[in-house]
Amino acid sequence: xxxxxxxxxxxxxxxxxxxxxxxxxxxxxxxxxxxxxxxxxxxxxxxxxxxxxxxxxxxxxxxxxxxxxxxxxxxxxxxxxxxxxxxxxxxxxxxxxxxxxxxxxxxxxxxxxxxxxxxxxxxxxxxxxxxxxxxxxxxxxxxxxxxxxxxxxxxxxxxxxxxxxxxxxxxxxxxxxxxxxxxxxxxxxxx
Amino acid sequence: xxxxxxxxxxxxxxxxxxxxxxxxxxxxxxxxxxxxxxxxxxxxxxxxxxxxxxxxxxxxxxxxxxxxxxxxxxxxxxxxxxxxxxxxxxxxxxxxxxxxxxxxxxxxxxxxxxxxxxxxxxxxxxxxxxxxxxxxxxxxxxxxxxxxxxxxxxxxxxxxxxxxxxxxxxxxxxxxxxxxxxxxxxxxxxxxxxxxxxxxxxxxxxxxxxxxxxxxxxxxxxxxxxxxxxxxxxxxxxxxxxxxxxxxxxxxxxxxxxxxxxxxxxxxxxxxxxxxxxxxxxxxxxxxxxxxxxxxxxxxxxxxxxxxxxx
Numbered sequence: 332x333x334x335x336x337x338x339x340x341x342x343x344x345x346x347x348x349x350x351x352x353x354x355x356x357x358x359x360x361x362x363x364x365x366x367x368x369x370x371x372x373x374x375x376x377x378x379x380x381x382x383x384x385x386x387x388x389x390x391x392x393x394x395x396x397x398x399x400x401x402x403x404x405x406x407x408x409x410x411x412x413x414x415x416x417x418x419x420x421x422x423x424x425x426x427x428x429x430x431x432x433x434x435x436x437x438x439x440x441x442x443x444x445x446x447x448x449x450x451x452x453x454x455x456x457x458x459x460x461x462x463x464x465x466x467x468x469x470x471x472x473x474x475x476x477x478x479x480x481x482x483x484x485x486x487x488x489x490x491x492x493x494x495x496x497x498x499x500x501x502x503x504x505x506x507x508x509x510x511x512x513x514x515x516x517x518x519x520x521x522x
Numbered sequence: 523x524x525x526x527x528x529x530x531x532x533x534x535x536x537x538x539x540x541x542x543x544x545x546x547x548x549x550x551x552x553x554x555x556x557x558x559x560x561x562x563x564x565x566x567x568x569x570x571x572x573x574x575x576x577x578x579x580x581x582x583x584x585x586x587x588x589x590x591x592x593x594x595x596x597x598x599x600x601x602x603x604x605x606x607x608x609x610x611x612x613x614x615x616x617x618x619x620x621x622x623x624x625x626x627x628x629x630x631x632x633x634x635x636x637x638x639x640x641x642x643x644x645x646x647x648x649x650x651x652x653x654x655x656x657x658x659x660x661x662x663x664x665x666x667x668x669x670x671x672x673x674x675x676x677x678x679x680x681x682x683x684x685x686x687x688x689x690x691x692x693x694x695x696x697x698x699x700x701x702x703x704x705x706x707x708x709x710x711x712x713x714x715x716x717x718x719x720x721x722x723x724x725x726x727x728x729x730x731x732x733x734x735x736x737x738x739x740x741x742x743x744x745x746x747x748x749x750x751x752x753x754x755x756x757x758x759x760x761x762x763x764x765x766x767x768x769x770x771x772x773x774x775x776x777x778x779x780x781x782x783x784x785x786x787x788x789x790x791x792x793x794x795x796x797x798x799x800x801x802x803x804x805x806x807x808x809x810x811x812x813x814x815x816x817x818x819x820x821x822x823x824x825x826x827x828x829x830x831x832x833x
Contacts, residue, residue: 508528508710512544516728518701518720519743519774 529694529709536560537568537676539700545687546694546708557682560699563679564797566591567671577804580615584661585653593659599674603649604805608719609791613648613663615670618760643653673702677740680704684782699714701725704738704782719826721788722774722814730812732826734778738786742793743774743814748821761794771816775800778825780811785809797821 530545530553543556565720566575566589575592588596599612614718651664663669676699684704687695694707696715705715718731722743744759744767761768779785792800797813801823804811808826 508546510527511710512527512529512531514542514716514718514731515696515698515703515705515739516701516718516720517703517739517741517776518725519722519741519745 532557537564537679537699538570539676541697541700543683543687544694544696544698546710548687548690548692548695548740552687552690552692556687556697559686560679560683561674563591563682565654565781567595567675567679569668569670576669576671577660579663582663582756583665585655587659587664589659593654593656594663595671595675595678596654596661596669597676598658599669599671600652600654600785602674602783603647605784606791608647608649608762608786609648609794609799610673610787611649611760612670612674613652613667613759614762614765616666617765618670618758632831641773647665673740673742673786673790674783676700677702677738677782677784678739680782699782702738702740702782702786705736706736709737717778717810719776729820730822732824734825737778737780737825738782738785739776739778740782740789741774741776742786742789744770744793745773759790759793770794770796772797772800773811773813773816776812776814776826777804779807 528546530548530550531542532544532553533540533542535541536557537560541560543553545553545556546643559755565571565573568574569576569580575588579588602610603612622796623796646665648667651667653662654660680697680699680702681704684695684706685698686731687697688706689786692707693711694709695705696709697704701720703717705717707713709715713735714733715736717734717739718728719739720741721727721729722741722745742759759768760766761770770793772793775789777785777789777792779788788803788809789811792803792811792813795803797815800811800813802823804823808824810827811823811824812826813821815821
């Protein structure tokens with residue numbers, strides 16, 4: 332056989348084997364075949380129908396995917412629903428309330444508002460001391476005192492404590508007074 | 523170095539008056555703290571300070587949230603008005619300003635003349651419209667009326683300072699705020715305090731002295747703080763029933779009770795109500811008092827009765 336006839340016969344045999352054997356067997360057969368200068372061995376192991384890609388293209392694709400993923404996360408975080416939490420409501424309670432309707436992550440906004448609104452002058456507030464006339468213009472001779480003894484300050488709210496710390500009562504006896512001070516005097520100068 | 527006299531005696535000005543704090547077995551630090559506390563009360567209650575709580579309340583047109591001290595003052599003023607059947611009225615500031623008392627009394631055009639004739643008009647007390655909500659610390663003044671702490675403010679301040687000193691453990695304390703005095707504990711080791719009553723005409727002189735077992739003494743009079751306005755002579759004790767200076771047959775009343783604010787309110791009510799009403803009020807309250815009439819007579823009642831006095 333001539334060289335050309337021999338090469339043609341070998342080519343036909345390889346094509347027939349490729350059509351009849353699985354890719355692994357074809358790969359083994361190709362590996363067993365004499366290596367032709369310039370041929371790439373890895374190309375024989377590549378699955379059929381798959382294109383060869385470059386490293387640069389794969390890296391670019393990863394970078395673009397990561398970029399769009401991060402943009403998505405950022406947009407979701409900014410576009411998430413705001414939930415107003417009143418001061419009397421705990422944050423966890425507010426989240427639980429809003430969570431069923433908002434499957435995506437929620438952002439909780441703490442809104443501090445006045446704990447007590449200004450009193451409404453027209454509203455009937457319990458505890459108001461409504462002062463009855465009680466004969467305001469009556470003369471003192473007609474006024475029946477409600478108490479016979481002078482009132483004490485115990486019924487009124489205690490005044491704010493002084494800034495001074497109250498020292499403990501002294502156990503030591505009072506020092507002797509060498510010369511008495513001027514006695515107290517009441518006068519109408521106070522008005 | 524001067525010997526320790528055994529007490530601390532400081533005189534100073536506060537509440538527009540000459541004041542004094544006397545401590546037995548006290549300390550300079552405590553006396554300083556008491557004076558500071560007094561200054562705090564003046565800052566909150568003075569109607570001559572624009573930033574005081576009383577001034578803020580008087581500028582308001584609705585409910586005002588006040589502090590503990592101011593609420594304490596207003597509650598006691600309401601109680602004094604009620605116990606005196608309206609003869610003590612803390613809402614007469616507008617009537618007083620209308621008569622020319624619109625500044626500190628030391629800046630007024632003082633006069634020693636007789637009091638001008640009194641109108642016969644009938645005044646309805648605005649106290650019936652005052653609303654105090656103690657739990658909320660809210661006070662609502664009647665529209666068009668303003669609160670005047672006046673003498674009850676000084677009396678209550680004297681009580682607060684005295685109680686603070688007693689709680690601090692002093693052996694004895696005297697607080698004198700412009701003639702409204704409160705005494706507790708011992709005087710020079712004795713429970714008897716040698717108090718005296720000033721002459722209504724000459725406050726430097728004393729008309730009587732008495733040993734009392736502490737308590738409070740307050741005096742109201744019309745001999746002082748007179749001024750001229752629109753050609754008429756007025757004094758600062760207005761009759762709530764008319765809105766004009768009292769035309770009572772008494773010129774001064776001194777009351778001895780257990781609390782200064784109460785003594786101050788009763789003394790003012792007795793002076794405005796006149797001699798007969800004052801006697802009934804004093805006897806019903808079972809308190810000591812001295813009534814000075816326009817005819818220069820003096821009557822003594824209760825713990826200040828003539829038998830205990832030595833002139």
